[in-house]
Amino acid sequence: MSRTEQSDWTAPLDTLLRAWAQTAVARDKAGGTAFDERRLLRDSGLLRLSIPVEYGGDGAPWSTVLDVVRCMAQVDSSLAHLYAFHHLQLATIRLFGRDTQIRHWLPETVKQGWFWGNALNPLDKSTRALSDGAGGFFFDGRKSFCSGARDSDQLIASAFDEDGRLQIGVTPTARAGITVLDDWDNMGQRQTDSGTVIFERVRISAEERLNDPGPLSSPFACLRPLLAQAILSHIYLGIGEGALQAARESTLSQTRPWIASQAERPGDDPYVLGRYGDFWVALEGARLLVERAMQAFDLAWSRGLDLSEDERGTVAVAVATSKVAAARAGLDVAHRMFEVMGARSTTAALRLDRFWRNVRVHTLHDPLDYKVRELGDWALNGRVPVPSFYS
The missing domain is CATH 1.20.140.10 (Butyryl-CoA Dehydrogenase, subunit A, domain 3)
Structure with a gap:
């Protein structure tokens, strides 16, 4: 039995939604980053909902996790987007990464209270991956539509190497060479922070690459x-x-x-x-x-x-x-x-x-x-x- 079945996750969710509802109209007008609302989400414990119990999470099935996303979207679809993409990054590690990587990043997410952001946009080929000579890469370029990158702790990023192959890696958002721009100003989804991230020779080590088994490597990874x-x-x-x-x-x-x-x-x-x-x-x-x-x-x-x-x-x-x-x-x-x-x-x-x-x-x-x-x-x-x- 998962922790989700043993405990009631609806109470913190209801508290969260009531707080978000009070500011939703003003924040839609203001745009930018919802720092206070993201802090409430961090404090709610819901960031660990999809993480298996053996790694310190709640072990909820994906149907439960996305039902939470749906409830959030009824009140504030921008924050629902950020929450959902946080869990999508965690799923990416589980689908594309090695057991050792899963056993590291998932427990650390629970322990550190990490909020994951997205810089994996396979349609955007403006970021290059240059070999570091030791099995890793230097990411260099601009990446668009990076939902949740601002105020995140970790990023999953993508780039294309010299042979045109997609490379995916994990990096702390605060790593030297990463600049997250505050340039998202669209008519909707105003607080998803889906703007630009600049990479200037950001090193992704061999241990940080999600290449084993890697993207789309099996029906399960797909x-x-x-x-x-x-x-x-x-x-x-x-x-x-x-x-x-x-x-x-x-x-x-x-x-x-x-x-x-x-x-x-x-x-x-x-x-x-x-x-x-x-x-x-x-x-x-x-x-x-x-x-x-x-x-x-x-x-x-x-x-x-x-x-x-x-x-x-x-x-x-x-x-x-x-x-x-x-x-x-x-x-x-x-x-x-x-x-x-x-x-x-x-x-x-x-x-x-x-x-x-x-x-x-x-x-x-x-x-x-x-x-x-x-x-x-x-x-x-x-x-x-x-x-x-x-x-």
């Missing part, structure tokens, strides 16, 4: 991109659910229906009820698909290196399906929520548009059309998605 995609599904779904709750609170607080309505209050107007019915169907359908995908993912994770290519492909289809459904539902609800709240809901001070801005930015992570094309290839030709860092 679960890493599926976990990343599942994270996105939970964030999209959480944003949609948060938008629905905000709309519901607004509608129920109104006392006057539209002048042409024969209802006594907005909550009884047939057109308003129809919109809420649409919202419910979209989100409930996405939720069920997300939960089904995570059941398959947990089972695949438990298989370890015994996982077959066909088994991994089945999970890939389930995850892709849930991601498309969650993205569409989140976008639809966050956009159409204003139809049931009225003109006053567009007041700038309320920043209710943050739900749409957040899900709009995040759903551009990788093109949804290509995910649908993959599913079409499966539905028509029976071909599962080819493993990559995005499928």
Whole structure:
């Protein structure tokens, strides 16, 4: 039995979410780094949720970890993103690293209270890996979309060597030669710190390289991109659910229906009820698909290196399906929520548009059309998605 089953992790999560909710609107306007809110997250103990019990963590299954992400996204999708990517980096070590590396970095994460950031962007080839002559590399260049790099303790970074091969390594964020820029200023996901990291001859030793077994080296290692995609599904779904709750609170607080309505209050107007019915169907359908995908993912994770290519492909289809459904539902609800709240809901001070801005930015992570094309290839030709860092 895991510690998650023995203890109640919902209490610290509820405390965290109440605190975040009080500042969410102001922080969406301010952007930048949510230092205080990240401190609360460090103090909550939730950073160790996915770490196995034998390494000092809570040993929660991935379905539980991502359910926490979904709850966070209902309140603040930027911080949900940071929390999820912290656990994605820990999963990367478990999937790509040697036993000795796992036995070092995971217990140290618990002991030191480390918050992991991301500088692994395989599409960005502007960072080079130059051999140090001792089995390691010097990373040199700029890396974009480095979610959570600011205020992190450790980074997982990538670069391409002289032969064009992807090299992945672990480094303390404070290591000499690393500069984390405060240059993320997008219209949504405003506090994910997904800006630029500069590497100036940053040494990654042989012991810090995640090359044994390395990226995408087995069907089990190929679960890493599926976990990343599942994270996105939970964030999209959480944003949609948060938008629905905000709309519901607004509608129920109104006392006057539209002048042409024969209802006594907005909550009884047939057109308003129809919109809420649409919202419910979209989100409930996405939720069920997300939960089904995570059941398959947990089972695949438990298989370890015994996982077959066909088994991994089945999970890939389930995850892709849930991601498309969650993205569409989140976008639809966050956009159409204003139809049931009225003109006053567009007041700038309320920043209710943050739900749409957040899900709009995040759903551009990788093109949804290509995910649908993959599913079409499966539905028509029976071909599962080819493993990559995005499928």
